[in-house]
Amino acid sequence: MDFENIEDDWKKEAPHLASLQRLNPFTVPENYFETLPEEVESRIVLETLSIQPNWEVPQGYFDNLGADIETRIAVDRLKSLVSNDGFAVPVNYFEDLQLKTIAKTKASGKVRFLQSNVYRYAAAACVTIVAGAALWLNLGKHPSEQQQLAKISDQEIMNYLQLHADATDLTTLVENSADPTLGTEAHELSTEELEDYLSTTL
Amino acid sequence: MKQVEDSEILAKFQNERTRNEAFNLLLKKYQQKIYWHVRRMVIDHDDTDDIVQDVFVKVWKNLENFRQDAQLYTWLYRIATNESITFLNNKKKKNNVSMDDVSYEMESLSTGNNFTGDQIQMKLQQALLTLPEKQRLVFNMKYFDELKYEEISAILGTSVGALKASFHLAVKKIEEYLLKHD
Numbered sequence: 264m265d266f267e268n269i270e271d272d273w274k275k276e277a278p279h280l281a282s283l284q285r286l287n288p289f290t291v292p293e294n295y296f297e298t299l300p301e302e303v304e305s306r307i308v309l310e311t312l313s314i315q316p317n318w319e320v321p322q323g324y325f326d327n328l329g330a331d332i333e334t335r336i337a338v339d340r341l342k343s344l345v346s347n348d349g350f351a352v353p354v355n356y357f358e359d360l361q362l363k364t365i366a367k368t369k370a371s372g373k374v375r376f377l378q379s380n381v382y383r384y385a386a387a388a389c390v391t392i393v394a395g396a397a398l399w400l401n402l403g404k405h406p407s408e409q410q411q412l413a414k415i416s417d418q419e420i421m422n423y424l425q426l427h428a429d430a431t432d433l434t435t436l437v438e439n440s441a442d443p444t445l446g447t448e449a450h451e452l453s454t455e456e457l458e459d460y461l462s463t464t465l
Numbered sequence: 466m467k468q469v470e471d472s473e474i475l476a477k478f479q480n481e482r483t484r485n486e487a488f489n490l491l492l493k494k495y496q497q498k499i500y501w502h503v504r505r506m507v508i509d510h511d512d513t514d515d516i517v518q519d520v521f522v523k524v525w526k527n528l529e530n531f532r533q534d535a536q537l538y539t540w541l542y543r544i545a546t547n548e549s550i551t552f553l554n555n556k557k558k559k560n561n562v563s564m565d566d567v568s569y570e571m572e573s574l575s576t577g578n579n580f581t582g583d584q585i586q587m588k589l590q591q592a593l594l595t596l597p598e599k600q601r602l603v604f605n606m607k608y609f610d611e612l613k614y615e616e617i618s619a620i621l622g623t624s625v626g627a628l629k630a631s632f633h634l635a636v637k638k639i640e641e642y643l644l645k646h647d
Contacts, residue, residue, distance in 0.1 A: 276633070276637060276640070277637065277639065277640035279643045280589075280639050280640050280643065283586075283589060285609065288583075289504055289510075289580060291510065295514075299518075300492040300496070302514075303525075304488075306518050307525050310526075
């Protein structure tokens with residue numbers, strides 16, 4: 264085999280092969296080479312975009328992605344089986360509704376608050392609660408005169424009366440006493456007892 | 466129609482304003498050559514389309530750094546060759562078959578609209594598939610592309626002498642196959 268003249272030498276070695284026409288037996292889709300440059304350029308643009316660094320992904324995104332996709336598929340499947348909720352609505356209902364509503368408001372002549380009354384009731388309830396709480400707290404902080412007097416012992420009261428009371432106080436005491444029998448006891452006292460009392464207090 | 470010179474393409478590519486124009490010129494000049502070079506290796510059009518696009522995307526990314534110590538087409542062929550071999554090897558790994566297995570290419574040859582040649586042309590392609598990959602490459606570039614041994618040497622990085630021997634062996638095997646299946 265003469266490698267130096269191999270250019271034509273092989274034809275002698277392989278006459279069958281040499282006899283074949285060098286035809287292209289492969290097919291190519293129509294206009295393939297006309298569109299190839301555009302395809303390549305699109306690829307280049309896509310590759311350039313994919314090089315963008317530091318895209319942030321929410322934490323756990325990929326962990327939930329599978330489940331989210333499955334849910335979405337299930338929802339789509341369900342929607343394909345059940346396209347609507349089945350409720351029927353009269354023809355042109357929504358078109359007429361607006362007109363009817365407006366007509367009603369004009370007929371009543373009333374100005375209706377667009378806001379719900381809920382907010383006003385809630386505000387009133389809050390004020391009531393706050394006022395009641397304040398009142399209750401004040402009662403607790405400033406006890407009544409009667410509560411204050413109840414704290415004083417009987418002996419202290421006796422000592423005060425001995426020092427500061429006079430003859431007119433007896434009547435006042437009896438009148439204001441809660442004990443209904445106090446006045447009656449006076450009628451049960453003997454004359455001698457009364458005289459003794461009068462002699463010590465006057 | 467006069468083809469634009471590689472030097473002009475490279476000069477225009479260096480300028481950002483004319484870069485797209487340069488790339489379009491490059492595509493028009495080389496897309497068919499690269500396509501057929503790949504197609505003869507992988508057989509299937511869709512596979513070829515993917516590989517060709519990969520090749521030119523790589524060219525776009527790296528042409529700026531092309532040192533011009535080789536011819537432009539040599540560089541393009543080298544990229545296309547590497548992409549084709551990588552594709553075929555990956556396919557075989559994915560299908561869990563040996564690197565010598567050519568059943569995927571055989572199937573591409575016989576199915577779909579890939580092939581419109583006659584019986585003898587089919588036999589030739591089948592004979593080619595029996596060759597080792599590098600040998601098939603050498604044969605394709607010499608027989609179909611009619612490249613010189615020096616050009617093939619620059620593309621494959623193999624000496625001219627080794628290429629001549631490889632081509633000779635390829636021719637012998639093909640002839641035997643054609644006679645055996647006549």
